[in-house]
Amino acid sequence: MRRMDDLSTEAKASDGGGTGAASTGYRLLDAIAGKAVDRPPFWFMRQAGRYLPEYRQVRAEAGSFLDLCFDPARACEVTLQPLRRYGMDAAILFSDILVVPHALGQPLAYVEGEGPKLEPVRDGAAVARLDASRLHDVLGPVYETVDRVRAGLPAGAALIGFAGSPWTVATYMVEGGGSRDFPHAKRFAYGDPEGFGRLIELLVSSTVDYLDRQIAAGAQAVQIFDTWAGALPESGFDRWVIAPAKAIVEGIRRRHPGVPVIGFPRGAGVLYRRYADETGVDALGLDTAVPPGWAAEALQPVVPVQGNLDPVMLLAGGDAMITEAERIRTGLAGGGHVFNLGHGILQQTPPDHVAALAERLRGPIGG
Amino acid sequence: MRRMDDLSTEAKASDGGGTGAASTGYRLLDAIAGKAVDRPPFWFMRQAGRYLPEYRQVRAEAGSFLDLCFDPARACEVTLQPLRRYGMDAAILFSDILVVPHALGQPLAYVEGEGPKLEPVRDGAAVARLDASRLHDVLGPVYETVDRVRAGLPAGAALIGFAGSPWTVATYMVEGGGSRDFPHAKRFAYGDPEGFGRLIELLVSSTVDYLDRQIAAGAQAVQIFDTWAGALPESGFDRWVIAPAKAIVEGIRRRHPGVPVIGFPRGAGVLYRRYADETGVDALGLDTAVPPGWAAEALQPVVPVQGNLDPVMLLAGGDAMITEAERIRTGLAGGGHVFNLGHGILQQTPPDHVAALAERLRGPIGG
Numbered sequence: 139m140r141r142m143d144d145l146s147t148e149a150k151a152s153d154g155g156g157t158g159a160a161s162t163g164y165r166l167l168d169a170i171a172g173k174a175v176d177r178p179p180f181w182f183m184r185q186a187g188r189y190l191p192e193y194r195q196v197r198a199e200a201g202s203f204l205d206l207c208f209d210p211a212r213a214c215e216v217t218l219q220p221l222r223r224y225g226m227d228a229a230i231l232f233s234d235i236l237v238v239p240h241a242l243g244q245p246l247a248y249v250e251g252e253g254p255k256l257e258p259v260r261d262g263a264a265v266a267r268l269d270a271s272r273l274h275d276v277l278g279p280v281y282e283t284v285d286r287v288r289a290g291l292p293a294g295a296a297l298i299g300f301a302g303s304p305w306t307v308a309t310y311m312v313e314g315g316g317s318r319d320f321p322h323a324k325r326f327a328y329g330d331p332e333g334f335g336r337l338i339e340l341l342v343s344s345t346v347d348y349l350d351r352q353i354a355a356g357a358q359a360v361q362i363f364d365t366w367a368g369a370l371p372e373s374g375f376d377r378w379v380i381a382p383a384k385a386i387v388e389g390i391r392r393r394h395p396g397v398p399v400i401g402f403p404r405g406a407g408v409l410y411r412r413y414a415d416e417t418g419v420d421a422l423g424l425d426t427a428v429p430p431g432w433a434a435e436a437l438q439p440v441v442p443v444q445g446n447l448d449p450v451m452l453l454a455g456g457d458a459m460i461t462e463a464e465r466i467r468t469g470l471a472g473g474g475h476v477f478n479l480g481h482g483i484l485q486q487t488p489p490d491h492v493a494a495l496a497e498r499l500r501g502p503i504g505g
Numbered sequence: 506m507r508r509m510d511d512l513s514t515e516a517k518a519s520d521g522g523g524t525g526a527a528s529t530g531y532r533l534l535d536a537i538a539g540k541a542v543d544r545p546p547f548w549f550m551r552q553a554g555r556y557l558p559e560y561r562q563v564r565a566e567a568g569s570f571l572d573l574c575f576d577p578a579r580a581c582e583v584t585l586q587p588l589r590r591y592g593m594d595a596a597i598l599f600s601d602i603l604v605v606p607h608a609l610g611q612p613l614a615y616v617e618g619e620g621p622k623l624e625p626v627r628d629g630a631a632v633a634r635l636d637a638s639r640l641h642d643v644l645g646p647v648y649e650t651v652d653r654v655r656a657g658l659p660a661g662a663a664l665i666g667f668a669g670s671p672w673t674v675a676t677y678m679v680e681g682g683g684s685r686d687f688p689h690a691k692r693f694a695y696g697d698p699e700g701f702g703r704l705i706e707l708l709v710s711s712t713v714d715y716l717d718r719q720i721a722a723g724a725q726a727v728q729i730f731d732t733w734a735g736a737l738p739e740s741g742f743d744r745w746v747i748a749p750a751k752a753i754v755e756g757i758r759r760r761h762p763g764v765p766v767i768g769f770p771r772g773a774g775v776l777y778r779r780y781a782d783e784t785g786v787d788a789l790g791l792d793t794a795v796p797p798g799w800a801a802e803a804l805q806p807v808v809p810v811q812g813n814l815d816p817v818m819l820l821a822g823g824d825a826m827i828t829e830a831e832r833i834r835t836g837l838a839g840g841g842h843v844f845n846l847g848h849g850i851l852q853q854t855p856p857d858h859v860a861a862l863a864e865r866l867r868g869p870i871g872g
Contacts, residue, residue, distance in 0.1 A: 319851060324817035328825045368772070371815045371847070372796040373829065405735070407774030408799045429739040432775045448738045450691035458695045462740065480738070484686060 164296040166228045167358060169476050170398045170421045170442050178467055178475045179227035180499040181298070182492070183423075183449075184482030185220040186232045190489060192219050203248040204240070207233050208279040214286040221295055223489070224496035228296045228359075229287055231352065233280055235302025235363055238344055239311050241276035242268040258314035260322055262333035270344050277348060281355040288356030298400070299357030301348055303364035304341035304382040311337070320369055327378060334378075342382050346389035353394045361400040361423065362386060367413075368405015368425075375409050383417040391418070400444060404481065414440045426480030430469030442474025447495075449479045455491035460498055467503045531663040532594045534725060536843050537765045537788045537809050545834055545842045546594035547866040548665070549859070550790075550816075551849030552587040553599045557856060559586050570615040571607070574600050575646040581653035588662055590856065591863035595663045595726075596654055598719065600647055602669025602730055605711055606678050608643035609635040625681035627689055629700035637711050644715060648722040655723030665767070666724030668715055670731035671708035671749040678704070687736055694745060701745075709749050713756035720761045728767040728790065729753060734780075735772015735792075742776050750784040758785070767811060771848065781807045793847030797836030809841025814862075816846045822858035827865055834870045 161168050165179035187193055193216050200206035206213060217232040236254050240246040245257045259265055274281075288297050301307075310316065312323040327334040349360045367379045387399050402423030403413050414422050414437050424433055424445030433443050447466055451459040467477060477499055483492070498505075528535050532546035554560055560583050567573035573580060584599040603621050607613040612624045626632055641648075655664050668674075677683065679690040694701040716727045734746045754766050769790030770780050781789050781804050791800055791812030800810050814833055818826045834844060844866055850859070865872075 319817060321817055321820055321851060321853060324815065325821045328818060328821040328829075329823065331825075368794050371793050371813070371829070372798075373832065374815075375794075405772070405774075405794065407772075407794050408796060408803075409794070410775075426738050427735050427742075427772065427774050427776070429775060431739075436775075446738070448691065448741075450686060450688055451695060453688055454692045454695040456696065458698075462695075462738070465740065484688060486688060 164227070164294060164358065166296040166298075166476060167398070169474055170359065170400075172442065172474055177502050178470070178477045178499075180477035180496070181226040181228040181230060182220070182479050182483055183230070185224075185226060185230065186216045187483055188485040189483055189487040189492070190219055190223075192216075203234070204237075204246065207237055210279050210282040210286055213280075213283040214290060217283070217287045218290055220492075221292060224492060225292075225500060226295065226496070228298050229291055230298040230361070231280070231284055231287065231300060231357065233283070233300070235300075235307055236310055237277060237280060238273075238301065238307055238341065238348060239268075241273045241348075242270060242340070242344060243272070244268065244311060253316045254310060256311060256314050258322065259311045259337065260326060262330065262336065265333060265337045265340065268337075268340060270340065270347075273344055273347060274351060277351070280348075281351050284352050284355035284357055296358045297356055298359045298361055299349060299352030300361040300363060301345045303362050303367065303379065303403075304338045304345065304386075305370070305378040306364050306366045307341055307345075308334070308337055308378075309366050309369075320366065324369075324374075327374060331377070338378060338382055342385045342389070345386055346393075349386070349390055350393050353390070353397050357397075359398045359400060359420075360390065361402060362419075364401070364403040366405070367403035367409075368407065372409065375406070376412075379403055379406070379409075380413055380416050383413070383419065387418040402444075411436050411440075421474070421476060423478065424480065428480075430466050434470055434472055438470065438473025438475075442476065443470060444476040444478045446478065446480040449481050449484050449487070452479075452487045452491045452495065453484060455488065455494060459491065459495060463495060463498060464504060467499075471503055531661060531725065533663040533665075533843060534765070536841055537726065537767070539809065539841055544869050545837070545844045545866075547844035547863070548593040548595040548597060549587070549846050549850055550597070552591075552593060552597065553583045554850060555852040556850055556854040556859070557586055557590075559583075570601070571604075571613065574604055577646050577649040577653055580647075580650040581657060584650070584654045585657055587859075588659060591859060592659075592867060593662065593863070595665050596658060597665040597728070598647070598651055598654065598667060598724065600650070600667070602667075602674055603677055604644060604647060605640075605668065605674055605708065605715060606635075608640045608715075609637060609707070609711060610639070611635065611678060620683045621677060623678060623681050625689065626678045626704065627693060629697065629703065632700060632704045632707065635704075635707060637707065637714075640711055640714060641718060644718070648718050651719050651722035651724055663725045664723055665726045665728055666716060666719035667728040667730060668712045670729050670734070670746065670770075671705045671712065671753075672737070672745040673731050673733045674708055674712075675701070675704055675745075676733050676736075687733065691736075691741075694741060698744070705745060705749055709752045709756070712753055713760075716753070716757055717760050720757070720764050724764075726765045726767060726787075727757065728769060729786075731768070731770045733772070734770035734776075735774065739776065742773070743779075746770055746773070746776075747780055747783050750780070750786065754785040769811075778803050778807075788841070788843060790845065791847065795847075797833050801837055801839055805837065805840025805842075809843065810837060811843040811845045813845065813847040816848050816851050816854070819846075819854045819858045819862065820851060822855065822861060826858065826862060830862060830865060831871060834866075838870055 398420035400421040401419035765787035768786035
């Protein structure tokens with residue numbers, strides 16, 4: 139694992155402009171690689187989404203949500219929309235973490251107002267019926283989307299691919315949709331760890347294959363979303379969060395050395411530190427609850443961090459939002475930092491508030 | 506604040522039997538006070554509840570959920586039910602955190618299958634209409650329940666009273682019910698901190714008055730449930746979680762010195778440490794995500810801890826449940842520890858699994 143504290147002090151300066159000989163030409167990639175940047179790069183989780191009227195229009199034309207995910211022209215369009223408005227330093231592929239179970243043959247539908255519905259996979263026999271042989275056939279349109287987005291990006295804006303983490307994707311697969319307490323997924327994991335382990339292994343290998351093709355199609359970094367990492371006790375976190383993330387990082391690194399993997403184990407609390415130490419991720423997404431001061435002390439010496447403004451701050455807007463954003467940028471200025479939210483943009487967010495935040499973030503810290 | 510590391514080593518021994526001269530006669534109170542106990546005391550959050558058939562019967566007779574909360578005979582009965590089956594070291598008053606807003610005049614109803622519904626309080630004017638003058642009139646039946654439970658408890662079983670934390674109660678009051686992202690509550694808190702602060706102040710004083718009367722009626726310890734503490738960023742956590750908890754602890758301590766206050770800032774992650782340092786709570790409830798090893802290192806030197814078995818382990822039952830429970834008891838054996846879950850018992854929990862866990866917990870660690 140690359141360690142930030144091995145880097146020269148020059149790499150931590152914030153006045154380099156990202157234009158030195160060693161720059162990649164991308165503020166996002168420079169920050170993750172520990173190179174000098176003029177200011178922290180920024181992008182927002184769920185930046186392509188329903189808070190934008192132009193997204194809602196394309197979404198209405200596309201048919202279902204899943205149709206939009208598998209429509210390269212429209213998925214490319216909605217991926218690029220927020221960059222036109224706000225000039226982020228990165229685009230993130232528009233897709234959904236559940237396209238992987240869909241590609242493994244698990245029936246999936248999105249019910250308006252209720253979220254995803256899947257036919258639950260709750261035992262070893264159901265796991266054995268999943269089939270990875272058609273993965274790339276089904277996911278082909280996603281790779282085409284990546285290719286189109288990369289071609290359409292403005293100069294200096296990087297393209298981030300992504301997948302859900304095995305644990306988080308498994309919760310949806312086992313519960314048959316969203317859940318608050320994960321009774322079925324945890325009962326499976328706790329009561330039959332070997333059977334559940336086979337599901338996780340299948341998801342690890344499918345995720346590596348999926349991200350491999352995203353990178354081949356043009357993704358310059360990939361993020362693993364582990365939205366429900368914080369629901370597990372330590373023993374489960376080690377087995378179902380850290381070990382699969384480590385395996386994915388190793389798989390990606392073997393095929394694409396130098397392409398950074400961003401891990402986002404949301405809600406990991408003090409276990410963020412062990413995730414940083416043990417998975418080998420190149421950057422660490424922080425949720426809203428992580429104190430910047432602790433991240434600066436405990437995490438940034440190990441790995442650059444990404445985060446972590448409360449997305450609800452974007453509902454409030456105004457001075458409170460700017461003050462909090464600057465508190466985060468200042469608190470994390472001593473190490474590698476990619477500015478982001480602590481969770482995805484909410485649907486009710488006023489686009490003008492995003493504009494005000496982005497304007498500040500395009501300037502220097504404190505400026 | 507009492508510090509565990511000031512205590513004599515004898516207080517940390519686990520073979521004292523809780524029968525020394527200094528024992529309170531209650532394993533729970535001894536453990537919180539740092540006195541010798543023969544094994545960690547245990548109780549379970551939401552131990553009186555729908556997973557028990559005898560609870561469901563009383564609940565059906567009572568009318569609405571709120572009717573049950575305000576029916577001293579029946580509320581006393583359901584409070585005592587789990588102790589008859591499982592021999593916990595403590596009962597926790599059967600009630601609900603939303604009886605306080607109800608007593609402040611905010612209309613409240615429980616809709617079957619949907620949870621609580623309140624008329625939202627979203628600005629300073631709505632806060633000003635809340636009225637604490639009838640607090641004790643409305644909550645009188647709760648105090649009567651406390652009195653009855655105390656009289657009906659088996660020897661050695663302590664009675665815990667409780668209230669919701671101001672922040673958590675405020676989220677329900679402002680959202681008008683449960684929420685995932687707390688858009689209204691956070692918008693109020695971030696956008697109008699003075700107005701929101703008046704709501705929090707009202708809840709602090711009402712909570713102190715409410716817990717004061719519970720203690721006067723027989724509660725021997727009180728717990729503050731801050732279920733949504735983990736939803737706040739650090740700045741909000743300081744202002745809306747730590748400061749109100751500190752004020753409540755001070756208020757209780759002034760009126761009832763020696764009655765312990767247990768704080769449960771669920772999801773606080775690394776901020777658990779500051780909560781322990783700054784609020785003055787006598788014990789700290791740990792959610793499922795807190796690693797026992799970290800709690801032993803960072804928290805138990807400051808304050809005894811309570812927790813933190815994943816309640817879903819009780820759905821799985823069997824060896825996995827016992828192994829995990831013993832991992833927690835062993836990991837926390839070097840300091841003050843009250844065994845509990847990391848969150849409330851789930852409705853689908855088989856009572857036999859609770860019996861198997863309780864049987865193990867009534868024995869020595871590792872036994």
